[in-house]
Amino acid sequence: MKDEKKAPKLRFKGFTDDWEQCKLGDVFSFLKNSTLSRSELNYESGKFKYIHYGDILTKFGDITDTRNFSVPFVTTPEKVIRLEKYFLQNGDVVIADTAEDSMVGKVTEIQNPDPFPTVSGLHTIPIRPNKEFAAGFLGHYMNAPFYHDQLFKLMQGVKVLSLSKSAVIQTKINSPSYCEQRLISRMINLIDGTITLHEEKKRQLERLKSALLQKMFADKSGYPPVRFEGFSDKWEQVKYGEIFQRRSKMGVSTPTLPSVEYDDINPGMGTLNKEPKSKGISKRGIYFNPGDVLFGKLRPYLKNWLFACFEGVAVGDFWVLTSSKIDHGFTYSLIQTPGFQYIANLSSGSKMPRSDWGLVSNARTFIPINHLEQERISSVLFGLDHAITLYEHKLEILNKIKSFLLQNMFI
Template sequence: MVNIIPYAQNEHKARLLKQLKQAYLQQIFSQELRFTVFSDDWRERPLVEMVDRVSESSAVELPRVEFEDLIPGMGRLNKDITKSDDIRSGIHFVDGDILYGKLRPYLKNWLHATFEGIALGDFWVLRTKEILESSFLYALIQARKYQQVANLSSGTKMPRSDWKTVSTTEFSIPEKVEQQKIGSFFKQLDNLITLNQQKLDLLKKQKQAYLQKMFI
């Protein structure tokens, strides 16, 4: 008989980890929770002062990312995009840039790039200025305030985030050392969520294989 306990346990763990991340995003960005070594006040700045919206179009031979390549809300790819023969032009991004899906922003299509590539479709490519850490920005775009502003979208059937609204909204940020600490914390948490999800995916495949053998 197939033991389904590991699958159920990991499914429960995956759900709890995602809930924990949301709780930390809320508490840290509302400053209810801070690392003990930091006490300086956070400062409010409009997003446009902290990031550049990259718009350089390119058709060079690089990996291409579009919505269908991303796992919504997870910030990771669902396939090996280096094997694609796609030659369409799009926005050129580099390691460290943030891709944010402005079309139907509630779908949560985003990626913290760790490679150079081309963004296809309705992405904003955000590049941090000197005062902002990209890892912190990546956490910020997932936090409640940014999500609320980004979802003040125009259109009904094909709603899109409004850059003027988002870019002029002020967000609170700490000094760079604290930004680095926060960014590193959420990166570690994301890695833990990813590892657990990969284990869950493997268990799911095993479960399906067992069921297929049992009912042949």
């Protein structure tokens, strides 16, 4: 039986050879890095590009194509020209050696550093392989658990963690044949590409929703800039307190009357992150009906809102809003508009700000007189919410697939 330490659990058909193990210091050379600050970079133009450690930690994936607009230019080229012989090449790996958490040690593999020569920046360790690896393999491998877990015992610091070259040089690199490396890299690249595509589609839908929340609601003239065909009446000006009623009846959650708390809601998405009936503890809160709107008044900038599709109790600092004058769906849409968000965030308190109902209820807004127009608007926005949630769900599945592959295709 093959020793599991010499071969991964999951392999492509036809590969049975043991993986080769060596110390990082035996197959990589260390390069010099630059020490420019973020203020010396820009995203518009320049002769050189710069790999910032913060971008490795937060923006860059396993592989970074330096032609991408997300890689900044150097504003002060005279400070990097002296590093000419250390300009990054295809296949070089840049390690972020400083972070506030265990993300320290995250890497990105460089691809296409032309036509802009690229340097590795402050708080990074740039390394160059002395033998050929398949494109993308090192980026995926060194971010996978089997390699990154080696770094935990090498990290230094308390509030800010760091890695030294002398520590990194002792880590072990395991690699299969070039052909198997290439297949592994292609597989994970395919997953990454699909993730990127879905992230972009989700961002586009979010931008569209944000635009419609501004354009489909009336401005000071009483008319919305974007409108459905067949509607031309001026919208009616009202106070929020005239169209919204706050429920105050209290209730206690039961197995059939679930509770909703702040942490149960995905901020800004209006979805729940757990099954509400799965809780086993009874809690007291404000009773809500299907069609009511839960608005989190504590730290309103968190955008903790929910359109209720079931009966339950809202536990914590919620307003439970209902209306007898406007469509329930339109109520939910209205509380997401910039106008309502602005007044709701004129809150009292600094550490624990809360929306002020006195301010909100007396603020004015416009609503369509025709209920059909209200329904049409809320229908479009609900449709966008559904599409955004669908992409979010797809991304969760894709990231789980990638995590599984990183756990099982490497050693």
